[in-house]
Amino acid sequence: MKPINVGLLGLGTVGGGTxxxxxxxxxxxxxxxxxxxxxKVAAVRNLExxxxxxxxxxxxxxxxxxDVVENPDIDTVVELIGGTDLAxxxxxxxxxxxxxxxxxxxxxxxxxxxxxFAAAQAKGVMVAFEAAVAGGIPIIKAVREGLTANRxxxxxxxxxxxxxxxxxxMRDKGLAFDTVLAEAQRLGYAEADPTFDxxxxxxxxxxxxxxxxxxxxxxxxxxxxxEGISKLTKEDIQYAEELGYRIKxxxxxxxxxxxxxxxxxxxxxxxxxxxxxVEGVMNAVLVKGDAVGVTLYYGRGAGAEPTASAVVADLVDxxxxxxxxxxxxxxxxxxxxxALSNAPILPMSEVCTAYxxxxxxxxxxxxxxxxxxxxxxxxxxxxxxxxxxxxxxQEQVDIIILTHETVEKFINQAISKIExxxxxxxxxxxxxxxxxx
Amino acid sequence: MKPINVGLLGLGTVGGGTxxxxxxxxxxxxxxxxxxxxxKVAAVRNLExxxxxxxxxxxxxxxxxxDVVENPDIDTVVELIGGTDLAxxxxxxxxxxxxxxxxxxxxxxxxxxxxxFAAAQAKGVMVAFEAAVAGGIPIIKAVREGLTANRxxxxxxxxxxxxxxxxxxMRDKGLAFDTVLAEAQRLGYAEADPTFDxxxxxxxxxxxxxxxxxxxxxxxxxxxxxEGISKLTKEDIQYAEELGYRIKxxxxxxxxxxxxxxxxxxxxxxxxxxxxxVEGVMNAVLVKGDAVGVTLYYGRGAGAEPTASAVVADLVDxxxxxxxxxxxxxxxxxxxxxALSNAPILPMSEVCTAYxxxxxxxxxxxxxxxxxxxxxxxxxxxxxxxxxxxxxxQEQVDIIILTHETVEKFINQAISKIExxxxxxxxxxxxxxxxxx
Numbered sequence: 001m002k003p004i005n006v007g008l009l010g011l012g013t014v015g016g017g018t019x020x021x022x023x024x025x026x027x028x029x030x031x032x033x034x035x036x037x038x039x040k041v042a043a044v045r046n047l048e049x050x051x052x053x054x055x056x057x058x059x060x061x062x063x064x065x066x067d068v069v070e071n072p073d074i075d076t077v078v079e080l081i082g083g084t085d086l087a088x089x090x091x092x093x094x095x096x097x098x099x100x101x102x103x104x105x106x107x108x109x110x111x112x113x114x115x116x117f118a119a120a121q122a123k124g125v126m127v128a129f130e131a132a133v134a135g136g137i138p139i140i141k142a143v144r145e146g147l148t149a150n151r152x153x154x155x156x157x158x159x160x161x162x163x164x165x166x167x168x169x170m171r172d173k174g175l176a177f178d179t180v181l182a183e184a185q186r187l188g189y190a191e192a193d194p195t196f197d198x199x200x201x202x203x204x205x206x207x208x209x210x211x212x213x214x215x216x217x218x219x220x221x222x223x224x225x226x227e228g229i230s231k232l233t234k235e236d237i238q239y240a241e242e243l244g245y246r247i248k249x250x251x252x253x254x255x256x257x258x259x260x261x262x263x264x265x266x267x268x269x270x271x272x273x274x275x276x277x278v279e280g281v282m283n284a285v286l287v288k289g290d291a292v293g294v295t296l297y298y299g300r301g302a303g304a305e306p307t308a309s310a311v312v313a314d315l316v317d318x319x320x321x322x323x324x325x326x327x328x329x330x331x332x333x334x335x336x337x338x339a340l341s342n343a344p345i346l347p348m349s350e351v352c353t354a355y356x357x358x359x360x361x362x363x364x365x366x367x368x369x370x371x372x373x374x375x376x377x378x379x380x381x382x383x384x385x386x387x388x389x390x391x392x393x394q395e396q397v398d399i400i401i402l403t404h405e406t407v408e409k410f411i412n413q414a415i416s417k418i419e420x421x422x423x424x425x426x427x428x429x430x431x432x433x434x435x436x437x
Numbered sequence: 438m439k440p441i442n443v444g445l446l447g448l449g450t451v452g453g454g455t456x457x458x459x460x461x462x463x464x465x466x467x468x469x470x471x472x473x474x475x476x477k478v479a480a481v482r483n484l485e486x487x488x489x490x491x492x493x494x495x496x497x498x499x500x501x502x503x504d505v506v507e508n509p510d511i512d513t514v515v516e517l518i519g520g521t522d523l524a525x526x527x528x529x530x531x532x533x534x535x536x537x538x539x540x541x542x543x544x545x546x547x548x549x550x551x552x553x554f555a556a557a558q559a560k561g562v563m564v565a566f567e568a569a570v571a572g573g574i575p576i577i578k579a580v581r582e583g584l585t586a587n588r589x590x591x592x593x594x595x596x597x598x599x600x601x602x603x604x605x606x607m608r609d610k611g612l613a614f615d616t617v618l619a620e621a622q623r624l625g626y627a628e629a630d631p632t633f634d635x636x637x638x639x640x641x642x643x644x645x646x647x648x649x650x651x652x653x654x655x656x657x658x659x660x661x662x663x664e665g666i667s668k669l670t671k672e673d674i675q676y677a678e679e680l681g682y683r684i685k686x687x688x689x690x691x692x693x694x695x696x697x698x699x700x701x702x703x704x705x706x707x708x709x710x711x712x713x714x715v716e717g718v719m720n721a722v723l724v725k726g727d728a729v730g731v732t733l734y735y736g737r738g739a740g741a742e743p744t745a746s747a748v749v750a751d752l753v754d755x756x757x758x759x760x761x762x763x764x765x766x767x768x769x770x771x772x773x774x775x776a777l778s779n780a781p782i783l784p785m786s787e788v789c790t791a792y793x794x795x796x797x798x799x800x801x802x803x804x805x806x807x808x809x810x811x812x813x814x815x816x817x818x819x820x821x822x823x824x825x826x827x828x829x830x831q832e833q834v835d836i837i838i839l840t841h842e843t844v845e846k847f848i849n850q851a852i853s854k855i856e857x858x859x860x861x862x863x864x865x866x867x868x869x870x871x872x873x874x
Contacts, residue, residue: 001764021586021728031653031776032585034764130583136729138583145582146567146575148469149458149749216468274711274735291458292573292746295736298711299729309729312586324761327438327471339468 003036004319007068007099009090010080011042011050011061014104014131017304018078018311019054029312033319037312043068069094076318078311079103088112095119095127100322102314104131104307110205110221113212117332124326128314133206134159134283136306137299138313143287144213144334150289152214154254154261156436159206161281161301162190162197163229163249167266168279171237171246177230189281199228200249200264207251210285211262215255215343216335220262223345227265236358236429239400240268243384245356245433246276252434259344261351268356268402268433274298275436286436294436349409354383357401357411358429359418363390367423368399374417380406396425402433440473441756444505444536446527447517448479448487448498451541451568454741455515455748456491466749470756474749480505506531513755515748516540525549532556532564537759539751541568541744547642547658550649554769561763565751570643571596571720573743574736575750580724581650581771587726589651591691591698593873596643598718598738599627599634600666600686604703605716608674608683614667626718636665637686637701644688647722648699652692652780653772657699660782664702673795673866676837677705680821682793682870683713689871696781698788705793705839705870711735712873723873731873786846791820794838794848795866796855800827804860805836811854817843833862839870 008015019039022029030036043065044050050061060067069077069090077094079101081087087108092115094101101120103109109116109129120127130140134157143152158164162184169180181198184190196202204224212219229249240247245268254261269276274296278284283301288294300306321329331337361367368387375382384402403411415428445452456476459466467473480502481487487498497504506514506527514531516538518524524545529552531538538557540546546553546569557564567577571594580589595601599621606617618635621627633639641661649656666686677684682705691698706713711733715721720738725731737743758766768774798804805824812819821839840848852865 017728025586025588025727028588028653029585031772032768034768034773136726137732138579141578141583142575145754146578146750147746148466148753149462149746151462151465216465272714274714277709277711277714289573289746290462291454291742291749293737293743295574295734297732297734299732305728306730309584309586309726312728313583316585317582320765320767321761323765324758328757328760330757331469331471335468336471 001035003038004075004315005038005040005073006076006078006315007071007074008039008042008078008080009065009068011044012080013304014307014311015042015080017308021305021308021312029316033316035319037315037319040073041068041071065090069099070097074099075322076100076102076315078315079105084108084111088116091116092119095123095125098123098125100126100128100318102128102311102318104129104311106132106202106205106209110208110219113209113219120332121337126318126321126329127332128318129209130314131307131310133209134285134297135299135301135303136309137283137285137297137301138310139210139285139297140213142297143210145330147287147289147292150291152255153288153290154252155210155214155285155287156250156252156275156434157207157210157285158248158275158278158283159251159285159301160197160203160249161283162194164278164283165189165281166198167229167247167249170234171241174234174238176234177232198230200226203249203251203264207253207262207264210251211253211260213334214253215260216333216339216341217260217343218340220345223262225263225265225348229266232266235398236431239358239386239398240356242386243400243402244271245269246271247431248276250434256346256352258350259346262345263348263351266431268431269436273436349412351408352405353408354405354433355403355411356431356433357403357415359399359401360396360425361399362395362423362425363397364423370421370423371399371418374414375403378410378414380410380414438472440475441512441752442475442477442510443513443515443752444508444511445476445479445515445517446502446505448481448491449517450741451744451748452479452517454745458742458745458749466753470753472756474752474756477510478505478508502527506536507534511536512759513537513539513752515752516542519544521545521548525553528553529556532560532562535560535562537563537565537755539565539748539755541748543569543639543642543646547645547656550646550656557769558774563755563758563766564769565755566646567751568744568747570646571722571734572736572738572740573746574720574722574734574738575747576647576722576734577650579734580647582767584724584726584729587728589692590725590727591689592647592651592722592724593687593689593712593871594644594647594722595685595712595715595720596688596722596738597634597640597686598720599631601715602626602718603635604666604684604686607671608678611671611675613671614669635667637663640686640688640701644690644699644701647688648690648697650771651690652697653770653776653778654697654780655777657782660699662700662702662785666703669703672835673868676795676823676835677793679823680837680839681708682706683708684868685713687871693783693789695787696783699782700785700788703868705868706873710873786849788845789842790845791842791870792840792848793868793870794840794852796836796838797833797862798836799832799860799862800834801860807858807860808836808855811851812840815847815851817847817851
């Protein structure tokens with residue numbers, strides 16, 4: 001059969017990995033796909049560098065991305081340039097020219113996905129994006145095709161390797177956030193400007209995509225609640241540990257009677273759960289379906305070849321599906337485009353979860369009584385409490401409270417009242433806790 | 438669009454679960470598949486029971502399976518009767534009549550899969566079998582479609598829930614195999630005749646399927662090495678624990694320069710690996726690909742609705758793919774039928790792995806020297822060794838040795854020589870150890 005001709009936008013880490021994997025496993029991939037997958041052209045920013053790196057290869061290298069997206073010889077465009085402006089216009093142009101698109105760009109899809117998928121639908125082409133979430137783990141395929149029997153109840157995932165590496169190091173070595181971030185930057189696990197990773201924005205992009213394909217809703221990144229790990233202290237990690245929990249940056253999306261929860265924040269998880277033991281840069285996603293129960297998917301969420309693994313799997317899918325009637329292909333957002341639901345995304349104040357509170361109090365009689373009264377008045381029940389001994393010469397002690405499930409607005413009211421007590425010093429630290437049972 | 442009409446062969450646990458899931462999630466499934474999936478007819482053995490259970494349903498119930506496989510109104514046949522004789526003839530008849538087939542029958546595929554897939558290929562129909570391996574975990578889809586970029590290096594899985602439940606209980610409660618088996622039978626986790634589960638046959642059926650789709654080889658169940666857990670003692674579990682390992686019944690298939698390993702046996706795994714912490718009836722499969730690295734898939738491997746989850750996912754796949762040109766569909770064995778390889782399955786004597794040896798020895802000088810000399814002469818190096826104190830009034834002690842990797846025939850030679858020593862009492866216990874790194 002005739003080969004599939006591919007054009008790359010971008011030839012950096014993932015683009016280079018994609019070429020490497022296609023070359024090394026050419027025989028294996030062709031045995032699977034039934035036809036060859038050939039990269040014919042790649043658009044880059046730095047022509048000289050790319051030409052010296054790929055000198056011996058039979059690939060046209062260009063600085064003009066139009067040589068890819070308007071090239072009549074190209075069947076499928078792989079977008080790996082990142083960002084949301086140029087990437088969007090190039091992807092839309094490729095679609096308009098009738099080309100299938102494979103992308104690893106989670107920001108692009110979380111922000112402009114609805115427009116891109118509508119354009120692709122109108123043109124009858126595929127936009128595949130396995131590489132956009134959790135790197136090499138085939139989580140998009142699992143949710144969109146493997147669990148189609150299920151009403152998905154919730155998804156909870158460690159979907160950012162940088163922050164999981166930082167949290168692992170903070171716990172293992174008892175180090176502060178800033179120290180470990182510097183180490184992560186030295187090792188290349190964190191970028192010079194680490195904001196998108198450490199503040200949870202990258203995880204929220206990925207979670208937005210997972211939420212859409214789990215519940216059949218449009219992408220709504222602007223409604224995601226995002227809280228990162230930069231304010232997390234090693235003391236909180238240690239107290240959580242004493243209570244039998246690990247702290248992970250989780251992306252959580254959940255279906256409730258009131259609407260869809262869509263939130264990224266540091267979360268206490270019972271240490272016996274498999275996902276609590278996912279360490280370093282690894283990713284893992286838990287999916288709860290009503291028929292299958294809980295399933296978990298684990299692997300590398302980033303890196304040249306793990307991401308290329310997903311890009312190439314998408315290329316094989318596109319190869320296998322490109323002759324199928326568009327009506328019968330796997331829908332972009334898992335549900336047929338005319339069957340998307342408009343379930344609302346809940347504001348964070350309406351989310352229901354359990355909480356870890358750390359309160360710095362003067363070591364005086366009546367402190368606990370005041371706090372427990374405030375919680376009881378708001379019908380927040382206490383699951384566990386520890387009071388630490390004051391440090392030598394200190395008048396203040398740390399009190400840690402784990403609550404049962406309540407609504408976020410009630411815990412916020414409780415915290416305001418607790419902070420107003422004369423016996424309390426400073427702000428209350430609030431972390432969320434999920435049992436993921 | 439026109440609905441897909443389904444006929445069931447068998448309406449027991451999984452058949453009933455399939456009906457339940459299709460009914461309960463009808464709206465959700467139709468939103469995904471783009472058309473309704475309707476069960477029109479079901480063939481059962483006990484007509485009265487089925488008629489009373491499904492009295493209000495719009496399903497024709499029959500005792501004649503030909504009413505399903507020769508029914509011109511039926512597009513897709515779901516085979517859930519188990520066994521390899523009647524199931525084979527019905528599946529072949531359905532294929533001959535141009536019907537797609539969905540099956541949960543691992544024994545059927547492991548033993549007759551090559552013939553069945555050839556018939557399906559010739560007729561241009563699909564045979565889908567996600568439910569045959571690891572219940573609701575979409576592992577067939579992950580390997581066959583999600584990891585197509587990779588040269589798969591190995592797969593190692595806990596793919597039998599009964600034995601994992603027994604091993605978990607033996608370790609947690611320090612109980613003997615027979616005691617826990619009786620408990621598992623009482624709870625319905627083990628059958629009255631538990632042989633297929635406890636002797637590893639069921640796991641070997643599933644592993645045979647995984648091996649075929651991982652490496653692009655025909656099904657070769659007759660060449661699988663199969664060793665169950667019925668001879669495992671609680672002492673071995675405890676000694677393994679002391680050395681930092683858990684014992685799991687693993688199905689392992691690995692590509693080597695000499696051929697393919699295909700083996701099911703109790704295996705020591707470092708306790709820090711996620712898969713070592715998969716407890717009770719849960720299943721988990723590790724897949725190592727050259728690009729993606731290690732990925733893990735975890736969930737329920739059995740039960741009415743988890744298995745139905747996979748059956749219905751296959752029905753949705755068939756629904757989505759049935760108008761596609763057969764040449765472009767996902768190949769049954771992951772690789773195109775004309776691209777299967779004939780890599781040999783290695784005999785167990787040629788397999789390379791590490792070992793746990795438990796040796797009962799008289800507590801006399803020179804015992805250790807004799808044994809370590811035997812191992813050294815065969816170039817087997819020792820990773821760890823513990824000698825237990827003799828029990829009160831006993832002259833014999835347990836010596837436990839962990840070796841580095843060696844070839845099975847060498848360890849067998851060493852064991853023969855060790856057993857011939859005058860200072861050794863009885864047989865040496867040999868278990869295999871995998872680091873799964």
